Amino acid sequence: MSFMSPWWLLLLPLVPAMLLAYLMMLRRGSRQAVRFTNLPTLRTVAPRNPAWRKHLLAGMFLTLLTVLVVGAAQPAATVKVPRERATIMVAIDVSLSMQATDVAPSRFEAAKASAKAFIEALPQRFNVGVVSFAGTANVVASPTANRVAALSAIDNIGLERRTAIGEAVFASITAIKTFDAGNGSDPPPAHIVLLSDGDNTYGRSVASAVNASRAASIPVSTIAFGTPYGTVTIEGETTTVDVNKATLRALATQTDGHAYEAEDSAQLSEVYESIGTSLGWRPESRDISSWFTALAALLALAGGALSLTWYSRLP
Incomplete structure (x- = not known):
């Protein structure tokens, strides 16, 4: 796979940077939660939800960003056309x-x-x-x-x-x-x-x-x-x-x-078939960025649906 606008890929390092920031925020949040000594009050202000839910949404968001950046770089695949x-x-x-x-x-x-x-x-x-x-x-x-x-x-x-x-x-x-x-x-x-x-x-x-x-x-x-x-x-x-x-x-x-x-004649027929196949097609580079756009849209819809279901709000 090649890219027709590869400079967009310079944004990819921002994705692991955001992941690192997310992990740091999680660690800071856990430290602040320990300061509350009144556990009933803590449950009221911070109701318990399975931790994997927010991690999944964060992972989907980071994946969405990665797909959007790669799509913006206009990936192209080599295909055979007649x-x-x-x-x-x-x-x-x-x-x-x-x-x-x-x-x-x-x-x-x-x-x-x-x-x-x-x-x-x-x-x-x-x-x-x-x-x-x-x-x-x-x-x-x-x-x-x-x-x-x-x-x-x-x-x-x-x-x-x-x-x-x-x-x-x-x-x-x-x-x-x-x-x-x-x-x-x-x-x-x-x-x-x-x-x-x-x-x-x-x-x-x-x-x-x-x-x-x-x-x-x-x-x-x-x-x-x-x-x-x-x-x-x-x-x-x-x-x-x-x-x-x-x-x-x-x-x-x-x-x-x-x-x-x-x-022998049987082998020669196979040779001709292989020559005819190679002559009948030529490689061509085709833009497949629409695939990445579609995948990003699906990730956005799935993330929004999960957030509404679990938290009654959009991310």
Whole structure:
């Protein structure tokens, strides 16, 4: 919890000071009562009431003051509110290594299936685009609220040679900027979700992609695809295709995104769900001083009611 007018909190030390003054008055009152030697007269001028009643009322009063001071300081709580709009680019690696079957039925088919599930689950107010990348990166679906265009683009992509992760990031950023050009100085938040098995073998470097992403304030979340045991057969030759998790983790962490690892299709679906949740909400600070005002009013009413009941007067 934070405070929008914290200087009001400087009054809080007055509350324990008043408590101390109250305790001193109680002690002084008990000393004066002892001076009366005529007990019947003492009972007449000071009728007995349970001591806890006045202590309770004093405690409620001090609590009321504390609540009022905190309320005056305008406390604010951080809450999650839905994003009104956002632009998401899904970049899918279509290099030949993605045909490895260590993720059933293959890395490529599992990626396509989960990317489609992710897009379908996003809030309708989000715009979604698709980039496929191998030796080059191509925007196969420009950002749009039309889910059909993005889903059809994923169905139609095919495998090619090489892997250009850096180019995929640059292509995604360009697509986002082009789409956001009509939004003036207040473009919607954007995010890139990149699926790959991790080796940048062609095109611009991952480091240059990181710089471009940071300059555009567009995070990149990555999903390391596959296991250390994947193999592919190209032109009759079988080759092991490991996952370069370090490259993908560096891309994500250096752009304020998140790095995930998915070694099977079920786990990948969970990863996409967590990404969609994080993109769907944004933290916002909200004034909750009205809660403290309401609590102070309840304390005042309760204290007044008790005082009228016990002493036939208001405090």
